[in-house]
Amino acid sequence: MYRYDEFDERFVRERVAQFRDQVNRRLSGAITEDEFKPLRLKNGVYLQLHAYMLRIAIPYGTLSARQLRQLALIGEKFDRGYGHFTTRQNLQFNWPRLRDVPEILDLLADVEMHCIQTSGNCIRNVTADQFSGVAADEIEDPRPVAELIRQWSSAHPEFSYLPRKFKIAVTGAAHDRAAVKVHDIGLRIVRNTAGETGYEIIVGGGLGRTPMIGKVVRDFLPKGDLLAYLEALMRVYNAEGRRDNKYKARVKILVHEIGIEEFQARVEAEFAALDRTTINADREEVARIAAYFAAPPYEKRPAVSQTYQAARAANPAFAAWADVNVTPHKAPGYAALTISLKGIGAVPGDMTSEQMRAAAGLAERYSFGELRVTHAQNLVLPHVAQDDLFAVWKALGNARLAEANVGLITDIIACPGLDYCALATARSIPIAQALSQRFADPARQREIGPLGIKISGCINACGHHHVGNIGILGLEKRGEESYQITLGGDATENAALGDILGPGLTAAEVPDAIERLVEVYLGQRNTGEAFIDTVRRLGIAPFKAAFLQEIDHAAA
Amino acid sequence: MPLLDAGGRFVADRFHRFNSGEATDHPCVLVSLADLPAVLAVRGDQEIGVEIANTVEIAALAPHFDALALIGIAFPAYADGRGFSLAKRLRRDGFTGTLRAIGPLIADQFAYALACGFDEVELPEANAARQPAEHWVKAAAAFSATYQRGYAREASILDQRRAARLEGRNG
Incomplete structure (x- = not known):
């Protein structure tokens, strides 16, 4: 997993201090309610029907056991003992008090988390395939590029007052689990005929009141040019996206109105005018980020676990669960395991603090301390030895987390x-x-x-x-x-x-x-x-x- | 209207807003884009500035870059971020004079405006009255470094990491 360096740490702490200052300026009347609203939204604070809601970023759905424990604590201390995982791999608390928000932000910063750009007309939390780095059908792990985009899009001086929100999703696999075609930008890692990996850029997808499937705007972008290309695309959108009607302000409407060819021509013209070397991340920075996502130290295991097969044979309920909740893993003898947050009759995506601690404990013991959040509002233990699946299943059952329904009709x-x-x-x-x-x-x-x-x-x-x-x-x-x-x-x-x-x-x-x-x-x-x-x-x-x-x- | 310089100080505005039909003998005149050709045609040695909408095509202005001491970009609302991109493009395309953001910006946008190439911010009276200079100075310094490269500010985090790597290698 990515770990903050001194710069990331300071940036997030400074964001908390900035939000405190913004709240104070609102309270003193220096800024109006209208002016304050986008500032609080860009820090994940919504005013809902009954209370404030705080949306916490879980960048590209990757979460450590330590972070999940902290979320459990926040849920207990400042909410009603539970949190809600969203379709954008974030977590929402539905009942915090506004005055507690800065303290919650401090607690999040303690575990390298934040609420930056989980709302507002800016580039939102980047989402990714929940099986990144794990999936057998993956060309390349998309998390390093997602992290690069997370950093680049944070407090962007030019793209923080866009016509509308802007969502980016990335995948490195053939099978799309990140819904990249219904995002403002979908980024697929692809291989060209020369065998190099690069990005296919899809633009203008989205749901809302005018649902659209995204269109390819660049079929192969060399990896080193990503930030310059994104800057060019965002500049075209920022300058030309509609601002007269919020329901027509997403990039999908611009692409639809001028056509993908014209949109592409404008982006390419902007891209050609840029001095790319002054914008792109250098190769060593990309490598620095990628190093954090190196595979954990898997043990050498046979591809098929006899223990697992025997447990399946002896216990039909376990086998039925494993059939739908277990996904093949790149590493021999391992599996990725989806924890359903869709108990029968439960609220989809809700998880109690107690359950969070149980899942965190299992991640520590069985999955190298790592978890993932899926856009289908479930959790994943990404690296479980097949030998351990039965023990994990039993422990999940004790925490009421062993629903055998991933991908089925009740996984709503x-x-x-x-x-x-x-x-x-x-x-x-x-x-x-x-x-x-x-x-x-x-x-x-x-x-x-x-x-x-x-x-x-x-x-x-x-x-x-x-x-x-x-x-x-x-x-x-x-x-x-x-x-x-x-x-x-x-x-x-x-x-x-x-x-x-x-x-x-x-x-x-x-x-x-x-x-x-x-x-x-x-x-x-x-x-x-x-x-x-x-x-x-x-x-x-x-x-x-x-x-x-x-x-x-x-x-x- | 109140004018804030890049250091977050309220300063006197040396430009005089020109109204059509007026004499253009003021040493610094700020004109509309429509009036610009006529004013340039009769100009003496004054400094000329132009105030433009945030939708103006740069091609319409580029021929006049050398003749312009100032370009003011209107922000019709603080949430309308088009001016940031226009400023960035004007800088990229070679405008080296003063860039002014004109409109109801908030202190939190000051750092962004400077990074995109603006030199000053002209505020409506009421907005300036609510947001004293110290708010702008403090807001502009909220982040000691940010991630984006290629913007007009101190070394980005990426560049600082790179410098640290080079230093580590040489040291």
């Missing part, structure tokens, strides 16, 4: 919705809970197989409903919550936006409607075919028919 992504959020038009969490309970039966979940449900409580789409295999969008119609169902969305390298199936449903009608969609799939799938593939093969027609029939039935 949901935004906080109207239970917390000031922007929400409907509740999301109770819908997730109802669906989780409806599909609770483990055997049935396994029978259904991989199926991603994503729920947003408003059109801003924090729950990524557009790219859910089944998406649920909560709206408000004449004072009632109304849920719009979409089908066929996909956040991976096959990124697709879901199609709306029909009129909105009441909260109570949602589970039956989802049940109908699942029935169509189970009735029509080919052997081994996942839900999304059946939807692709058949199109939405048969699903839509069943959905409309269900609505008629409900109305009758």
